[in-house]
Amino acid sequence: MRYLSTRGEASSLDFEGVLLAGLAPDGGLYLPETWPQLSPETLASLRGRPYADVAVEVMAPFVAPTIDRARLAELVQASYATFADPAVAPLRPLGADTWLLELFHGPTLAFKDVALQLLGRLFDEVLARRGARLTVVGATSGDTGSAAIEGCRGRDALDIFILHPHGRTSDVQRRQMTTVQDPNVFNIAIEGTFDDCQDMVKVLFRDAATRDALHLGAVNSINWARVLAQIVYYVTAWLSLPASDVAPTFVVPTGNFGDVFAGWCARQMGLPIASLVIATNTNDILSRTLSTGRYSMEGVSPTLSPSMDIQISSNFERALFEASRRDAARVRGWMEELGRTGSFTLDDGSWAALRDVFKAGRADDAQTLATIAQTWTSQGVLLDPHTAVGVYVAEHTQHAPGSQVVVLSTAHAAKFPDAVRQATGQHPPLPAHLADLFEREERYVVLPADVGVLREYLFKHARAITEAR
Numbered sequence: 001m002r003y004l005s006t007r008g009e010a011s012s013l014d015f016e017g018v019l020l021a022g023l024a025p026d027g028g029l030y031l032p033e034t035w036p037q038l039s040p041e042t043l044a045s046l047r048g049r050p051y052a053d054v055a056v057e058v059m060a061p062f063v064a065p066t067i068d069r070a071r072l073a074e075l076v077q078a079s080y081a082t083f084a085d086p087a088v089a090p091l092r093p094l095g096a097d098t099w100l101l102e103l104f105h106g107p108t109l110a111f112k113d114v115a116l117q118l119l120g121r122l123f124d125e126v127l128a129r130r131g132a133r134l135t136v137v138g139a140t141s142g143d144t145g146s147a148a149i150e151g152c153r154g155r156d157a158l159d160i161f162i163l164h165p166h167g168r169t170s171d172v173q174r175r176q177m178t179t180v181q182d183p184n185v186f187n188i189a190i191e192g193t194f195d196d197c198q199d200m201v202k203v204l205f206r207d208a209a210t211r212d213a214l215h216l217g218a219v220n221s222i223n224w225a226r227v228l229a230q231i232v233y234y235v236t237a238w239l240s241l242p243a244s245d246v247a248p249t250f251v252v253p254t255g256n257f258g259d260v261f262a263g264w265c266a267r268q269m270g271l272p273i274a275s276l277v278i279a280t281n282t283n284d285i286l287s288r289t290l291s292t293g294r295y296s297m298e299g300v301s302p303t304l305s306p307s308m309d310i311q312i313s314s315n316f317e318r319a320l321f322e323a324s325r326r327d328a329a330r331v332r333g334w335m336e337e338l339g340r341t342g343s344f345t346l347d348d349g350s351w352a353a354l355r356d357v358f359k360a361g362r363a364d365d366a367q368t369l370a371t372i373a374q375t376w377t378s379q380g381v382l383l384d385p386h387t388a389v390g391v392y393v394a395e396h397t398q399h400a401p402g403s404q405v406v407v408l409s410t411a412h413a414a415k416f417p418d419a420v421r422q423a424t425g426q427h428p429p430l431p432a433h434l435a436d437l438f439e440r441e442e443r444y445v446v447l448p449a450d451v452g453v454l455r456e457y458l459f460k461h462a463r464a465i466t467e468a469r
């Protein structure tokens with residue numbers, strides 16, 4: 001498979017190329033040249049098969065020829081053996097005609113593990129062949145950092161450095177990162193805010209000499225391999241639903257648009273999906289875009305669902321490219337205008353194409369808490385605040401009679417105990433593999449918000465420098 005940039009000014013690459021590049025050199029995001037199809041016969045043959053088998057069937061055409069089927073099967077097996085539930089992403093009923101797709105059974109209790117467990121192994125695979133080492137550097141306010149660390153820990157070809165704002169993450173989130181003892185994991189508490197951390201990382205990536213010397217790599221959600229891994233659970237969810245003749249609706253708690261775009265890809269590959277509902281908190285740039293045809297940035301306000309507190313939804317560019325019938329010049333124009341003025345307006349055709357598949361809804365913090373409380377009282381199920389946004393939006397969206405609605409459950413309630421306690425008075429217990437999290441030894445350094453100091457630290461510890469091979 002070859003991959004194209006949404007901005008049309010970068011040359012096409014194979015899977016190995018897009019895996020290592022992340023963002024395209026023209027600023028665009030990569031998409032496959034064509035969409036492989038899942039025929040009704042193939043889908044029928046996958047019914048009842050383990051998650052890993054479905055994953056190989058879905059992903060094989062996208063990773064060829066970089067990775068063959070047999071090797072892909074091994075990497076997939078290893079990635080999902082780390083999940084606490086043998087089904088990996090089990091589907092649980094939540095009242096009549098509604099299901100929760102539980103994506104939080106991985107090592108760090110959020111859906112990002114599904115992609116990052118595989119991404120770490122894919123990196124290791126292609127780098128080992130090249131005899132190269134990559135230095136992964138990222139900033140986190142919580143979820144992504146721990147999932148990236150779990151995906152990269154102990155991998156010979158990778159070192160990972162994650163910056164978090166000192167004293168400003170929750171205890172659970174910090175400990176999920178800082179109690180990992182592998183020597184290739186470096187946690188750095190920055191004396192500053194999350195924005196300071198993110199700015200420092202951006203400065204490093206923009207400095208070509210540093211980028212090349214350290215062989216910097218990114219694991220953020222614009223990497224195509226992350227979207228790819230997320231297509232799989234739409235397929236396994238569809239296979240587990242009772243009625244195969246009714247195309248289901250998926251409701252997806254959304255921030256950067258990676259997860260819901262994976263649903264679009266599944267539909268494009270032939271999976272019967274009626275619609276994809278984008279569920280946002282009050283940072284609702286996407287619902288506003290669908291209802292007005294205008295994409296317009298506003299400030300970010302903090303909510304109880306922090307992993308969806310975004311100002312700009314990076315992966316939305318992929319949907320724009322497809323909605324405009326792959327008109328890269330038009331996408332370039334929109335992105336240029338967005339950078340210059342903070343907004344752009346869709347043409348009627350692209351806007352209609354988006355509304356044909358996507359719907360959107362939002363929930364504020366009060367509605368989120370009420371949904372957590374109500375679901376606990378009526379069903380005995382504790383929802384995390386991100387999933388609760390999805391459940392609220394599912395309940396307030398018009399569905400055709402007889403439809404099957406699947407809400408993606410993106411995090412375990414124990415990851416956000418404060419909101420859950422506020423809503424229900426319950427303290428959700430951590431699952432067995434993390435039960436001793438608060439007894440584990442922490443390991444991190446504290447550095448000032450100074451890029452020079454950070455660069456020195458990286459050059460001293462990254463094996464890309466110290467043990468070039």
Ligand SMILES: *Cc1c(COP(=O)(O)O)cnc(C)c1O
Binds near residue numbers: 110256259
């Ligand atoms: C990252 C995250 C989201 C948002 O996913 P996107 O792919 O960025 O849209 C939703 N819920 C949780 C718990 C997350 O960690």
